[in-house]
Amino acid sequence: MTAFTLYNYVLSGNCYKIRLMAGILDVKYDTVAVDFYPGFEHRQNHMLALNPAGTLPVMTIGEQVLTDTQAMLAWIALNHDPSGTWYPAADPMLGPLVQQWLAFSGRLTNSAGLAGLHSMLNWPIDGEAARRAAIKDLRELELHLTDRVFEGKTWLVGDHPTIADIACFPYVALSPDAGLDHDGYPAIRNWLYAVRSLPGFVTMPGIHHLHELREGADG
Amino acid sequence: MTTRPVGLTRDLPAGRVMHAQADGKDMVVWRATDGTIAAWDNRCPHRGMALSHGFVRGNRLACLYHGWHYDRSGRCGLIPAHPDLEPPATIHATQYGVVETGGVIWVSADEAPAPDDSDLAPLRSFIVEASEDALRDAQEATSADGAPPAPEASDRVSVLCNPIEPGRTQVTVLTAPGLPLPRLRTLSRWCEAMRRQAEAKETA
Numbered sequence: 053m054t055a056f057t058l059y060n061y062v063l064s065g066n067c068y069k070i071r072l073m074a075g076i077l078d079v080k081y082d083t084v085a086v087d088f089y090p091g092f093e094h095r096q097n098h099m100l101a102l103n104p105a106g107t108l109p110v111m112t113i114g115e116q117v118l119t120d121t122q123a124m125l126a127w128i129a130l131n132h133d134p135s136g137t138w139y140p141a142a143d144p145m146l147g148p149l150v151q152q153w154l155a156f157s158g159r160l161t162n163s164a165g166l167a168g169l170h171s172m173l174n175w176p177i178d179g180e181a182a183r184r185a186a187i188k189d190l191r192e193l194e195l196h197l198t199d200r201v202f203e204g205k206t207w208l209v210g211d212h213p214t215i216a217d218i219a220c221f222p223y224v225a226l227s228p229d230a231g232l233d234h235d236g237y238p239a240i241r242n243w244l245y246a247v248r249s250l251p252g253f254v255t256m257p258g259i260h261h262l263h264e265l266r267e268g269a270d271g
Numbered sequence: 272m273t274t275r276p277v278g279l280t281r282d283l284p285a286g287r288v289m290h291a292q293a294d295g296k297d298m299v300v301w302r303a304t305d306g307t308i309a310a311w312d313n314r315c316p317h318r319g320m321a322l323s324h325g326f327v328r329g330n331r332l333a334c335l336y337h338g339w340h341y342d343r344s345g346r347c348g349l350i351p352a353h354p355d356l357e358p359p360a361t362i363h364a365t366q367y368g369v370v371e372t373g374g375v376i377w378v379s380a381d382e383a384p385a386p387d388d389s390d391l392a393p394l395r396s397f398i399v400e401a402s403e404d405a406l407r408d409a410q411e412a413t414s415a416d417g418a419p420p421a422p423e424a425s426d427r428v429s430v431l432c433n434p435i436e437p438g439r440t441q442v443t444v445l446t447a448p449g450l451p452l453p454r455l456r457t458l459s460r461w462c463e464a465m466r467r468q469a470e471a472k473e474t475a
Contacts, residue, residue: 191463194397195459195460195463198395198459199456199459201281202452202455202456202459203452233290235290235291235292235398235441236396236397236398236441237397238278238279238282238283238289238396239282241282241289242282242284245287262326263326263328263333263335264286264326264327264328
């Protein structure tokens with residue numbers, strides 16, 4: 053018995069958020085591959101019938117459909133995280149802070165994510181505008197994570213990783229593919245490393261395992 | 272050539288790798304598990320892959336491409352495809368000078384002297400898309416602001432520059448040691464103000 057069905061495109065950072073969260077919380081699910089590119093299947097009638105917004109991923113839990121990535125992360129955490137730390141929704145300060153960084157992750161999709169689509173798939177948008185927006189967002193994230201370093205903290209919010217870290221991770225990790233290197237972002241680099249070190253971490257094309265955490269050829 | 276600040280000690284923990292640029296050189300800076308640091312030409316002697324994509328295993332840096340391992344002297348110690356082969360001593364990464372003082376990592380491509388030790392504490396390292404001159408003008412202008420987030424004399428702010436290419440400068444900001452958390456946050460925002468000003472001037 054699987055927990056949900058994910059309409060999935062393997063190169064999508066938003067689809068990867070769901071696979072990553074499910075991997076970390078050891079949640080089993082089914083996938084339906086959607087030909088986002090070059091087929092644009094997400095804009096075909098059978099997909100628009102499921103999600104009128106024409107975006108990916110789409111998650112179905114029985115008859116219930118979720119079409120927003122961050123809502124899907126919330127669903128997984130609320131239903132499959134016995135510790136309650138991944139989405140501290142009821143905490144009067146941590147809950148709103150998680151919401152704030154979930155919203156920020158949506159901005160990343162439209163800046164670094166779009167810059168990546170422009171670089172990798174020749175998306176017909178103003179790539180330079182997307183890169184400028186992405187730099188602004190990366191700098192905002194770096195400022196916040198530097199504050200966290202001053203406090204001796206690792207994660208975006210509180211003392212534990214949350215769905216906000218998962219939501220912000222993919223498009224930041226992938227941004228070098230769009231020509232946005234991480235040289236000037238030491239706090240981001242160390243936060244990315246912390247996410248990649250999480251037990252149950254799964255990969256996507258462009259985001260590989262930390263080889264140093266695996267057993268080497270020389271033991 | 273001079274000795275250049277390329278990052279903060281706190282930002283490169285044991286077992287980690289970073290890319291750095293100084294005086295037109297592309298470098299990999301990495302820290303072994305035992306805490307020792309090394310700076311090399313960012314090029315694997317095998318196939319030219321950027322070693323900054325590599326990973327640390329024990330006290331060796333491994334290239335991500337074919338996994339050749341290099342010890343801290345730069346000498347190749349393991350070729351995974353030929354595990355029983357003793358790699359020839361001629362397979363060697365090119366080493367640069369690296370020292371850490373006051374929480375700052377300094378590199379030099381030659382034997383330039385290490386900077387004097389200072390009692391200041393590192394605040395942040397970041398990159399400004401502007402020349403060092405524009406950054407210095409912005410430092411002066413935003414410091415003279417007299418209102419938050421501008422620094423005060425007691426902050427003892429010091430700004431180090433590493434020009435990495437025309438119109439691109441790595442900046443390291445130091446402050447008096449032991450500043451309280453709210454002050455660190457404020458000065459971090461002053462860094463942002465200084466960068467905005469420098470970049471606005473650069474594109475004007």
